[in-house]
Amino acid sequence: MGIKRTIEIDGQEVAFKASAAIPRIYRLKFHRDIYKDLAALEKSVGENTESGSGLDMFSLEMFENIAYIMAKHADPAAVPDSPEDWLDSFNTFSIYQVLPQLIELWGLNVQTDVQSKKKLRPTDREMTTPLFLLRCLQVGLSLRDLDLLTVGMVNDIFAEQLNDDCKYATLATQEDFDRF
Template sequence: MEKTLIIDGKQVRFKATAALPLRYKAQFGRDFFSELLKMGAIEKLGNMDTTNVTRADLDGLDFEVFYNVAWCMAKTADPSIPDPITWLDQFDEFPMIEIIPELQDMLLATIQGKKK
């Protein structure tokens, strides 16, 4: 699954494949699923109203994980992008609260099967 988002006036491609968890672990040395699940991130993000986000909504979320996931998805779509910090440095703004919901469906599709 692939999606293009406009971030800070730039078109950024994101792609989720079955290799996403392996790419995450190879780059960051941590298990992709454990990182998401221990935070309850998938459930929290699915229920979050991004128009009225409160501090309580963000408690327990480690945004580093989301930046890392976003980088992995961008790297999957475009293998030429640089390391995560260099890549993020090219953006003056990276509105994660708006980006996460856009990537959520792609993440869920990667870890869920299709019903027959």
């Protein structure tokens, strides 16, 4: 499942996919944490404009890697096995036109709908790939499951698991489910 979006790059329609598998795929391919890289990239791009770009080569490479992984995930057969070969299929294009759309796609991927009913301690702990994969393991998700889920869905499953011990004032009956 995941979330797919088509973005025009250099006159070509390119499919991109964000799912819960992306953090692991990115980590395996580039030995880096996509959560940290996206945060750094958002900060770098936010400080610059298309006309006065001050992006360093490392930020540009992070963008290329993230875009490549999302494109390869969307269409493995059509996208070459290396980011360099994939990028060679384009002429020049603006990172400032593509990156905001990829960040929006990732934002949809991490969106959650469930709140924990337990009083949790506030934390400044940021999400990382190892922490995300730990959460997947804690709720019993397989690697194959990750391709079918968004990061937000995994976080919702984890929150619901934490809610299992909560006592509810009323419980749904079979009749309630039948009406639903």
